[in-house]
Amino acid sequence: MAAEAAPPHLELHGLEKRFGATRAVQALSLSVGKGELIGLLGPSGCGKTTTLRMIGGLMPATDGRIIVAGRDVTALPPHRRDMGIVFQNYALFPHMDVAQNLSFGLEMRKIPADERQQRVQRALAMVRLEAFAARKPRELSGGQQQRVALARALVIEPSILLLDEPLSNLDANLREEMRNEIRDIQQRLGITAVFVTHDQAEALAICDRIAVMRAGVLEQLGTPFEIYERPANEFVAGFVGRVNRAAGHRGADGRLLLGDVVLQGTGHAGAGPVTIMIRPHRIRLTDTPPEGIGWNSATGTVTRRTFVGDLLSIEVALGPASLLVEQHTFAGAVVAGPGDAVRLAWRAEDTLVFPASPAGVFPAPPAGVFPA
Amino acid sequence: MIRSGPGRYLFLALVALLFLFLLGPVLLVFPISFSADSFIAWPPSGWSMKWYAAMLEQPTLGVALRNSLILGSIVTVLALAIALPAAVALSRGTFPGRDAIMAGLTAPLLLPTIVLGLALLIIFVGQGLIGSWPGLILAHLLITVPYALRVLVTTLGTLPASVEEAASSLGAPALQVFFRITLPLMTPGLIAAAAIVFLVSFDEVVITLFIVGPHLTTLPVALFRYVESRTDPLVAAVSVMMVLFTLTLVVVLERAVGLRRAIGGKAG
Ligand SMILES: Nc1ncnc2c1ncn2[C@@H]1O[C@H](COP(=O)(O)OP(=O)(O)O)[C@@H](O)[C@H]1O
């Protein structure tokens, strides 16, 4: 993507945060292009907030360096970093009205009053809150507070925008609307932004690139497409999108086996026990499976069928494994029910192979689809 | 909770009895203050306003009242001036021994006041502080700062740190954050702390008894002395004024900031 080619604007070099024995962030290095929206994605407690707070100067780094536009800001206090931060709980100033909230950062920058007023007006217009300038934060809805928080962070024209789970306090349909609004504004202003979220759909939808983290470690950095289609490991594949997971084996001759079915897959080529992962919607139910190279096919028995309107979920027992197959529904479709034998087909490139994970890494059932 | 039947009435009666027991003596003071007798007796043989008139003509009590008001005001200002920075340091700073310092600073609340009074007497005698303004102010600060500290630490504990962080990310250095954000948001807590400090100082007898002198006394101590020598209903009239004053302050406070919210919650 275009943003990747831009010169690095924010660089993290070996960033590290320890709380006593806890290594909340470990040797994190990444660089963010100018105007790029990068997502920090991972389960709760993986160190996203800690990373963001170190970038914003709200928390000292134990080790490592933070570079903005070539300048080392690691030791700078937050008020000299020139970063706009949108907090999870918005953190609006409750004793100030909306206009005063927005004006605060400009006053700190000693912007003259008339220019301040113009910029506050422009920022309010940007988030469509012109009519609310005189309201106190408590007189606003969650979505409006969110937009004030965003406008307050942007009105100072910061060099970098930091957002910590900005949408997690909104209800589902507002969340989608707001995430698109944030993305629009970010692109319009061409501002470099770091967006923390634990919601993979949110990250896939709006980020230029995503850094997937687990337990303080960067697991993969890539575009949404790369993260989804070419996950670097079992964790990323499982965390981003829904996926079937089955224990398989690769022989010394290179043959990939799921039970006694021979498959073609992509990824890990080493011999030994492997984990095979296939996304449910990439598997087809078909009487005439495509032949030849690039396709896998197998016969299984339907164990369960769930109709959820636009999707039909079918669980198929395939040897020792159980695969979930998702099909878009259409009127008049003939579908198999429990007990029926069905033929499945899917592409070799959709068959992700990883070295089998050591026991205990995934507490989830040994086979099946997750997240459930 | 008992909601119906005779149990409910029994419960209400019990509550009423409890209130009567707790507030009875205070309520009794009201009719006695309108007594026409020249000694405290129940029931009074007649009614009059003469003890209120006598109160205004009592020079010692008048001066003592003035002293108490001045003392309360000075102590309130100083107690807040001491407790505010201490509360900020205790709840925003992270340094070793934080909890121990907090415990030490609130310890005077737990000591028997008679012990404190004696200790102060011993120390003050040597310094010539007995019967002096500085002595009284110091003693009252010792009693009131812990209250102020508790209220202010509670207040700061309920302010989300992210609001201050937002201000500093917007370019505000620490002092600006404090004066533009933290302090304004602490207003309810500051009002509550001021009122509590004033009331505690205005009410304090035990410790004050040890350190007042012949030329400088406070209203509660003067009243105490007064009833030692005489038992006329004048003290009842004064008590009524004190109760009304305290009540007014509490009601105003409750209306302004919600007293229970301001003093409630955890201290750390
Ligand atoms: N102030 C702190 N003191 C001690 N441990 C902390 C502190 N802040 C975060 N942690 C720990 O660091 C890890 C990462 O936390 P955090 O960055 O908040 O995760 P996330 O935002 O990804 O949910 C967690 O294990 C958390 O318990």
Ligand SMILES: [Mg+2]
């Ligand atoms: Mg977090």
